[in-house]
Amino acid sequence: MITQIEQIMYQMSDFFMAPVLILLVIVFIYSLFAIGECIAQAWQRKQNHNHFSEFVNSKDVAQFSGKNLQGYPIAQLANHNKKIDKDQLDVAALKLLEGVRNVSRLAPMLGLIATMIPMGPALKSLADGDIQGISENLIIAFSAVIFGLVIASITFWIASVKKRWLAEELVAVNARANLASEHNTAGNATQTHAEQNNAAA
Secondary structure (H helix, E strand, C coil): CHHHHHHHHHHHHHHCHHHHHHHHHHHHHHHHHHHHHHHHHHHHHHHCHHHHHHHHHCCCHHHHCCCCCCCCHHHHHHHHCCCCCHHHHHHHHHHHHHHHHHHHHHHHHHHHHHHHCCHHHHHHHHHHCCHHHHHHHHHHHHHHHHHHHHHHHHHHHHHHHHHHHHHHHHHHHHHHHHHHHHHHHHHHHHHHHHHHHHHHC
């Protein structure tokens, strides 16, 4: 019974090899796409930094309806949706990071799986004295783990950079919201005081 279970598990693990390798290729392509997207966003942030500074320092939310804030997704969201609150912005920031963060964690696990699966056939080849079988399986194993670590390194770096960008935006947008709120409160207080003076006169 135990032998049959071991045989089934061995056959199932061998079946997972092809899907895992395909997933590694897919996430590798995604990591290349993520690099390009990160470089493009860095360029957009550099080009539109002045607009972002104006947006952050502005007390009038209406004057930025046509401004270009590309590269600053949180600022864009806050500009297009005037009623959005801090919690919704936090959720939006987490959603923007979700892809690269998941890939940075998934890639090493896929690489480890694709490394361990060929070890069974490699050990069997070793027992049979098949040197060519050992080398073929070890090539697959080491190539898979290298791919996984390269993908994880790329996406981890991108996630770290984007996390800093989004944190800076969240701090700036929240500070702007507080400034606008204080400005509106002061304006309402001045208007109320003026109305009281007019009524007294």
